[in-house]
Amino acid sequence: MRQVLGGLLSGFVVGGLGLVVASIVFFDGIQSFDWCPDNRWQVGWRAALVGGVGGSLVGICVGWLRLRRSQSLRRLAYTESAEFIEKADDRLVEQVKTLFGMLGATSLRDVMKQVDADRHTSCWVGDLSEVEAGDGRPMTLKTVAVFHRAGLSFPQFILQPKRWTLNVGAALIGLEEIRFVGRESFTEAYFLSSSVEPQVMQLFDAKVLDHFGARVGFKIGSDGDWLVVASPQRKHLSAEARKRFSIQAREILQLFVAASRDVDTTVVQYETSPTSGGLRKLMPAAVTDADIERFLSEAVPRSVPKQIARPHLVGPFVSAIFGGVFSLVSLFSIPVSFFAPFEVALLVGGIPIVPGGVLLWNAWRLRTKRLRLLSHGEIVPGRIQSVTRATAESSTTRYRVELRYEAQGMPTIGFTRVPGEVMDEVWDAQKQDRQIQLIFDPQLPRHCLLTRQLSTSRGGHPSTR
Numbered sequence: 001m002r003q004v005l006g007g008l009l010s011g012f013v014v015g016g017l018g019l020v021v022a023s024i025v026f027f028d029g030i031q032s033f034d035w036c037p038d039n040r041w042q043v044g045w046r047a048a049l050v051g052g053v054g055g056s057l058v059g060i061c062v063g064w065l066r067l068r069r070s071q072s073l074r075r076l077a078y079t080e081s082a083e084f085i086e087k088a089d090d091r092l093v094e095q096v097k098t099l100f101g102m103l104g105a106t107s108l109r110d111v112m113k114q115v116d117a118d119r120h121t122s123c124w125v126g127d128l129s130e131v132e133a134g135d136g137r138p139m140t141l142k143t144v145a146v147f148h149r150a151g152l153s154f155p156q157f158i159l160q161p162k163r164w165t166l167n168v169g170a171a172l173i174g175l176e177e178i179r180f181v182g183r184e185s186f187t188e189a190y191f192l193s194s195s196v197e198p199q200v201m202q203l204f205d206a207k208v209l210d211h212f213g214a215r216v217g218f219k220i221g222s223d224g225d226w227l228v229v230a231s232p233q234r235k236h237l238s239a240e241a242r243k244r245f246s247i248q249a250r251e252i253l254q255l256f257v258a259a260s261r262d263v264d265t266t267v268v269q270y271e272t273s274p275t276s277g278g279l280r281k282l283m284p285a286a287v288t289d290a291d292i293e294r295f296l297s298e299a300v301p302r303s304v305p306k307q308i309a310r311p312h313l314v315g316p317f318v319s320a321i322f323g324g325v326f327s328l329v330s331l332f333s334i335p336v337s338f339f340a341p342f343e344v345a346l347l348v349g350g351i352p353i354v355p356g357g358v359l360l361w362n363a364w365r366l367r368t369k370r371l372r373l374l375s376h377g378e379i380v381p382g383r384i385q386s387v388t389r390a391t392a393e394s395s396t397t398r399y400r401v402e403l404r405y406e407a408q409g410m411p412t413i414g415f416t417r418v419p420g421e422v423m424d425e426v427w428d429a430q431k432q433d434r435q436i437q438l439i440f441d442p443q444l445p446r447h448c449l450l451t452r453q454l455s456t457s458r459g460g461h462p463s464t465r
Contacts, residue, residue, distance in 0.1 A: 007063025008056050015055015016048040070110065072239035077112045080243075085111040088126060090389060091427050094397070094420040096128065096146060099221030099228045101158055105131045105397060108144070110236075112246075121149045121253075125246050127236040142219070142230045143237040145249035149225055154260060155199035156223040161216060161232075162191045180204065185213035202263045208255055220252065227253055292454045296439070301375045308454060312370045320363035326356030373447060377439035380405050382448075384430035385413060387423075401426055403438055407445035414440060414448040422452055 077084040088108035097106050111126030124146040157178075178192040178200060186209050194200040212218065217232025229249040231237060237245055287307055295308060330353040382405030389399055397420045404413055416438075418426060429436040440448040 004060055004063035004067055007059035007061070007066070009059070011055035011057070011059020011062070012052040013055070015058070016052035018051055018055070022047070069238065073110050073112070073242070076239045076243060080112065080114065082112040082114045085113060085124075085126075087111075088124065090387075090397075090399070090420075091423065092124060092146065094423055095226060096144065096221075096228050097397075097420060099158075099223055099226060100219065100230070101221070102130055112242075120151065121147060123147050123246075123250070125242060125249070128230065141235050143233070143235075143242055143245055144228055144230045145246060147227045147229075147249075147253050149227075149253070149257070152225040152257065152260065154222040154224060154227060154256065155194060155196045155203060155263065157192060157194035157196075157200045157203070157221070159190055159192050159212070159218070159220040161219065162189060180209060183209050183213065189213065189216040199263055203256065203259050205259050205262065208259050211252075211255055218252070222256070227256060229253075287455050289455050292451060295454070296379055296451060300378075304371060304374045309371065309374060312374070313367055316363040316367040316370070319359050319366065323356045323359030323361075323363060326352040326359065330356060369441070369444070369447065372443065373439065373441045373449060376443075377441055377449070378407070379437060379439050379451065380407070381435035382414075382438045383433065383435055384426060387426060387430060399423055399426070401450075403436075403448060405438060405440070405448070407440050408442065410445070412440070412445045414438075414446040416449050416453075418450060418453065422450070425452055426450070 074084050076082075086109060088111045093106055093108050096102070096108060107129050108124075108126045109129070111124050114123045114125075115121070116123075126144065126146075128140075128142045128144045130140045130142075176193065176197075178194060178197055179187050180201070190212060192200070192204070215232075219230035221228045229252050231245045233241075291305075291308075295302060295305065330351075382403040385402040385404045387399055387401050389397065398417045399420065400415055401418050402413060402415045404411070406412065407414075426436070428434075437451045438448045439451055440446075
């Protein structure tokens with residue numbers, strides 16, 4: 001009944017507010033009708049009642065359809081001897097985002113989990129929803145199948161349907177497409193990209209190319225022992241359609257498993273074109289684990305290289321930009337003072353200068369705080385105490401990680417915000433109750449940062465957020 005109640009409440013609110021706004025805006029146009037009261041607010045109250053009732057009826061219908069679909073999916077999970085999970089855990093969601101290269105806020109719901117008899121293959125089939133990064137536009141809806149098969153070692157790749165926006169984005173960031181000579185049907189339908197092109201070209205043998213050349217619309221991501229397949233339909237599938245898609249996804253898995261047996265994993269990637277094409281020239285330089293080890297081994301105060309400091313100063317930089325904009329707006333009080341009363345000019349200049357000053361002060365405070373952490377921070381081992389989802393920002397999901405460590409001889413509990421790209425190491429450390437290296441500020445012992453967040457390898461660098 002949760003779906004029905006949710007539909008009723010949301011329909012009542014949306015319908016009521018929508019009709020109230022419409023009645024107030026178009027009051028002059030409907031005032032000529034006999035049934036229309038003379039008072040604008042009386043019209044608003046009646047519109048709220050009518051809109052709320054109408055919206056509630058529509059919401060109940062939508063909620064009823066969602067309830068029936070949920071019940072059908074539960075019955076399907078029961079008949080397939082699968083476990084039904086209403087909402088997937090954060091670790092599985094982050095794995096899907098990594099494999100697909102997704103940036104928006106993402107959720108995975110109504111999941112059916114199956115473990116094969118050999119205990120080597122696990123499969124999750126669920127409804128994926130993604131809000132487009134940046135502007136919160138309507139969600140991208142897909143049904144996906146996520147596979148984890150022990151012992152496999154797929155090369156990293158993303159296969160997705162070709163569209164003009166993808167071509168433009170790839171050209172901007174310098175992402176190269178892998179093409180196959182004589183396979184026009186595949187090349188016209190799909191865009192294939194990878195960081196290990198030689199191995200991927202071996203994986204996509206004749207059978208794989210023929211299979212996808214005749215079937216368009218699938219999106220597939222792979223890396224190591226993980227493979228995720230998204231359905232061609234841009235919607236959440238019904239129970240019957242999900243069952244058919246699950247069979248198709250398993251066929252795709254077996255197809256890649258068979259092709260991976262002939263992949264030569266000793267083949268190395270040779271650079272055939274510049275790696276800094278397009279907008280990648282503007283991105284921070286790579287920071288390897290060896291660079292971080294050398295940096296942290298320096299005596300305090302350390303000299304912070306630009307490629308290490310820059311990603312951690314994005315927040316202060318943005319705050320400084322907004323503070324500067326507000327401060328510039330306050331300069332309009334100077335010409336206004338020539339033709340307007342002094343009180344008006346004071347308001348024009350004083351109102352924006354207050355938030356501008358606060359933002360500039362905050363930028364200076366954050367910059368000083370973060371640079372001090374990097375230059376004067378002490379390195380200690382710590383243990384994960386708790387992990388909670390903090391924010392779903394335009395570029396990534398962040399998690400609030402509480403850490404227990406010893407700072408200056410005192411037991412301390414600090415916290416840091418970690419992007420989803422490096423959460424695998426955090427979850428493993430929490431599960432195994434093992435120590436993880438961190439750096440804390442001696443002046444603010446609760447202010448800390450995982451040393452893993454300083455490196456670009458394995459997606460740990462903030463520039464990948």
